[in-house]
Amino acid sequence: MAEYTKAQLTELIIGKLHRNFGRDVEDATPNHMFKACALVLRDIMSGHQMNTSNQVWEGQERQVHYLSLEFLMGRSLEKNAYNLGILDTLKEALEGLGFSASDLFEIEPDAGLGNGGLGRLAACYLDSMTTLEIPATGYSICYELGIFKQKIVDGKQVEQADNWLGLGDAWLIPKMDETEEVRFGGKIVDHWDDKGHNHPEHVGYTTVLAIPRDMEIAGYKTNHTNVLRLWDAKSPVPVDMSLYSRGEYLKAVEQQAMAEVIAKVLYPDDNHYEGKSLRLKQQYFFVSATVQSIVRKHRAQYGTLRNFHQKHVIQINDTHPTLVIPELMRILLDVEGYSWDEAWNIVTHTVAYTNHTVLAEALERWPQGLIETLLPRIWQILKEIAARYQRQLEQHFGGDMNKVSKMAIIWNGEVRMANLCICACYAVNGVSALHSEILKKDVFHDAYTMHPEQFKNVTNGIDHRRWLSQINPKLDALVRECTGGDDYLIHPDAILGLEKYKNDKAVLERMEAIKKENKRRFASYLARESGVVLNTDAIFDVQVKRLHEYKRQLLNVLHIVHLYNQLRDNPNMEFTPQTFLFGAKAAPGYHVAKRIIQLINSLSAQINADPICKDKLQVVFLENYRVSLAEKLMPASELSEQISTAGKEASGTGNMKFMMNGALTIGTLDGANVEMHQKLGDENIFLFGLTADQVTSLKASGYHPQDYYHQNGDLKRVIDQISAGFADKESYADLMDRLLRSAGGSPADDYMLLADFDSYRQAHCRALETYADRQRWNQMSLINVARSGIFAADRSIRDYARDIWHVPTRE
Numbered sequence: 001m002a003e004y005t006k007a008q009l010t011e012l013i014i015g016k017l018h019r020n021f022g023r024d025v026e027d028a029t030p031n032h033m034f035k036a037c038a039l040v041l042r043d044i045m046s047g048h049q050m051n052t053s054n055q056v057w058e059g060q061e062r063q064v065h066y067l068s069l070e071f072l073m074g075r076s077l078e079k080n081a082y083n084l085g086i087l088d089t090l091k092e093a094l095e096g097l098g099f100s101a102s103d104l105f106e107i108e109p110d111a112g113l114g115n116g117g118l119g120r121l122a123a124c125y126l127d128s129m130t131t132l133e134i135p136a137t138g139y140s141i142c143y144e145l146g147i148f149k150q151k152i153v154d155g156k157q158v159e160q161a162d163n164w165l166g167l168g169d170a171w172l173i174p175k176m177d178e179t180e181e182v183r184f185g186g187k188i189v190d191h192w193d194d195k196g197h198n199h200p201e202h203v204g205y206t207t208v209l210a211i212p213r214d215m216e217i218a219g220y221k222t223n224h225t226n227v228l229r230l231w232d233a234k235s236p237v238p239v240d241m242s243l244y245s246r247g248e249y250l251k252a253v254e255q256q257a258m259a260e261v262i263a264k265v266l267y268p269d270d271n272h273y274e275g276k277s278l279r280l281k282q283q284y285f286f287v288s289a290t291v292q293s294i295v296r297k298h299r300a301q302y303g304t305l306r307n308f309h310q311k312h313v314i315q316i317n318d319t320h321p322t323l324v325i326p327e328l329m330r331i332l333l334d335v336e337g338y339s340w341d342e343a344w345n346i347v348t349h350t351v352a353y354t355n356h357t358v359l360a361e362a363l364e365r366w367p368q369g370l371i372e373t374l375l376p377r378i379w380q381i382l383k384e385i386a387a388r389y390q391r392q393l394e395q396h397f398g399g400d401m402n403k404v405s406k407m408a409i410i411w412n413g414e415v416r417m418a419n420l421c422i423c424a425c426y427a428v429n430g431v432s433a434l435h436s437e438i439l440k441k442d443v444f445h446d447a448y449t450m451h452p453e454q455f456k457n458v459t460n461g462i463d464h465r466r467w468l469s470q471i472n473p474k475l476d477a478l479v480r481e482c483t484g485g486d487d488y489l490i491h492p493d494a495i496l497g498l499e500k501y502k503n504d505k506a507v508l509e510r511m512e513a514i515k516k517e518n519k520r521r522f523a524s525y526l527a528r529e530s531g532v533v534l535n536t537d538a539i540f541d542v543q544v545k546r547l548h549e550y551k552r553q554l555l556n557v558l559h560i561v562h563l564y565n566q567l568r569d570n571p572n573m574e575f576t577p578q579t580f581l582f583g584a585k586a587a588p589g590y591h592v593a594k595r596i597i598q599l600i601n602s603l604s605a606q607i608n609a610d611p612i613c614k615d616k617l618q619v620v621f622l623e624n625y626r627v628s629l630a631e632k633l634m635p636a637s638e639l640s641e642q643i644s645t646a647g648k649e650a651s652g653t654g655n656m657k658f659m660m661n662g663a664l665t666i667g668t669l670d671g672a673n674v675e676m677h678q679k680l681g682d683e684n685i686f687l688f689g690l691t692a693d694q695v696t697s698l699k700a701s702g703y704h705p706q707d708y709y710h711q712n713g714d715l716k717r718v719i720d721q722i723s724a725g726f727a728d729k730e731s732y733a734d735l736m737d738r739l740l741r742s743a744g745g746s747p748a749d750d751y752m753l754l755a756d757f758d759s760y761r762q763a764h765c766r767a768l769e770t771y772a773d774r775q776r777w778n779q780m781s782l783i784n785v786a787r788s789g790i791f792a793a794d795r796s797i798r799d800y801a802r803d804i805w806h807v808p809t810r811e
């Protein structure tokens with residue numbers, strides 16, 4: 001690792017200020033300073049990146065290409081400086097120049113190019129792939145607008161555009177000379193040669209240029225540097241009023257309009273599919289540019305594509321990049337002139353698929369008409385893939401049309417992306433042990449019986465350098481002291497060394513002191529930002545994640561109302577002070593989710609204004625939950641709410657961030673909670689609720705939420721109250737009705753809140769009893785941190801490298 005002194009960094013920063021902004025330090029604004037620092041770090045990383053890329057070329061190494069429509073990167077300045085090993089020196093240089101480093105880090109906008117878990121996972125994986133010295137490239141779209149900014153106005157969510165590029169583009173390096181062309185629309189004209197081979201010609205298409213804007217990714221304690229390639233869309237022609245032919249003029253207008261809109265905005269839906277034509281354009285734009293770029297470099301190096309699958313693996317993050325399959329086929333068939341079988345062999349040894357959800361409404365099914373008009377050649381190839389697969393299925397299942405129809409790629413005028421992935425990918429993985437089992441047992445059961453060896457599990461993980469060491473420096477220091485240094489940063493298992501101190505009173509007290517200080521820090525941040533004053537003597541009970549019915553924020557609300565009732569009935573009861581924190585964005589079109597946000601705010605107003613609750617019960621909705629807010633919140637959290645209906649949350653990754661920061665989990669046996677429980681045992685986690693199997697059998701035998709309503713007086717009272725509404729007189733009968741009555745095809749209480757209510761309430765009681773025994777709580781907290789090593793993304797990436805990618809890793 002290259003070392004930089006304070007003097008050197010200072011000089012480099014001043015140089016950037018002069019050359020790029022024509023400023024001396026004295027007249028540099030914080031924005032100038034931020035950009036200057038980013039440019040200095042970018043230069044350092046670019047130097048490393050060129051070396052990495054030469055090594056990969058010379059060594060003819062196998063490369064990983066991670067395709068994802070989302071990378072939720074958050075901020076980069078502090079992260080890059082940390083990974084480059086120059087964070088302290090940079091801080092000193094900045095202070096020397098009269099700037100506060102922490103203020104400067106705060107002005108960086110989050111790169112919010114993702115919705116939630118899936119996008120943040122991709123970002124954590126880039127860090128680990130690079131740290132483990134895997135030759136890897138991430139690919140996505142350079143959205144002009146990231147995930148919307150959330151404002152709460154009169155208790156309701158209002159979305160604002162997130163224009164992050166003003167400052168955020170300091171990290172991006174445009175590579176005009178690596179521009180690719182992507183074609184839409186038009187039609188295919190067949191040309192048969194004398195040997196009977198068809199040479200399809202695409203005519204009348206609209207072209208969009210894909211311009212790479214590369215973001216360098218530094219690894220930790222290594223010079224290995226990878227790239228996140230973000231494609232920007234541009235029109236190939238300026239609209240020229242003087243174009244004499246009407247046809248050309250309209251074409252130009254059309255090309256410009258199509259190009260401008262493609263990279264405009266990230267779709268803010270999470271776990272909900274809508275067949276929007278612009279979304280399909282984004283997907284194809286992104287995969288076409290990416291495949292062309294990989295192929296172009298490969299051809300330049302090897303002169304042939306015959307060994308393509310030996311040198312590359314393409315990992316597709318959910319089905320969103322699935323068109324990479326027909327697109328690679330197109331290039332091998334139409335450009336290289338390979339036979340179908342040759343091309344198919346290459347494709348099916350290159351592509352691997354990760355599934356991230358079992359929710360039926362999230363499965364992508366594109367109308368065939370849309371694909372046909374927008375991507376005529378891709379449509380032809382899809383038809384051929386589907387037809388061949390269909391024959392295979394019929395043979396394998398002996399004409400059992402029930403199975404064949406379920407697994408078909410094209411059916412009833414729709415193209416099913418997950419089935420296409422199953423058909424073409426050499427590996428298919430879920431993201432937690434339970435989720436991968438559900439894929440095999442249920443969602444993809446028939447495919448599993450055909451090719452059991454195709455199905456794998458890779459449990460998710462998080463970047464523990466960011467989510468522990470960087471955001472929680474006091475806990476980081478304690479881990480270092482107890483585990484004999486910073487080895488845990490590259491060997492996350494070493495955190496286990498902390499467990500030796502589980503009976504050490506001084507260490508346990510320090511755990512508590514660290515948490516207390518982090519709570520105060522968060523409280524003072526929140527007071528500064530929003531004026532909300534948190535009770536830091538209360539337990540911080542936190543549920544932060546996207547708002548979705550299956551995640552059951554509403555169950556949390558039911559329980560809080562129940563607590564409130566207890567207090568009102570008996571204001572002098574013994575009551576452990578509790579502060580409930582929520583943070584969640586709702587997809588703008590998801591009405592029910594927005595109503596739940598409004599309900600939380602309404603409840604918050606009611607409780608916080610009620611003198612009975614003073615210093616006892618508090619409910620706060622944190623506006624605009626995002627990566628940089630999570631970084632402040634995780635270290636301050638004590639109870640982590642992971643309460644999805646069992647079987648619905650593929651993995652969860654927030655659960656891991658809380659655990660790593662010493663929060664205890666109250667949760668269902670869902671997603672990665674199951675593996676947390678395995679590591680922790682019953683005694684170090686607060687489990688409740690039905691298991692995934694129980695959910696399935698209760699649904700099968702007939703679930704009647706009304707029974708719980710009528711049998712549990714506390715529950716009935718809570719539901720009736722919410723229906724009536726609080727002081728603001730807004731009724732939430734609409735939400736409560738969903739729990740009690742089926743409507744419009746959706747069953748009553750589809751996510752079984754009422755079935756789990758009582759068990760949830762009891763788990764809270766256990767948590768509070770434990771909290772009262774501080775030593776025990778601190779010990780559990782320590783054990784949680786100590787055993788969190790398996791949830792490091794480094795472990796996940798080693799799993800991918802060994803079981804799916806077949807590439808070597810560092811150490």
Ligand code: 26V
Binds near residue numbers: 460652
């Ligand atoms: C995403 C989108 C994005 C916008 C357009 C429509 C659409 C439709 C479906 C989806 C699927 C998102 C799936 C997802 O985010 N899954 C989450 O992945 C996390 C990382 O593996 C995992 O921890 C969460 O449990 C899982 O819900």
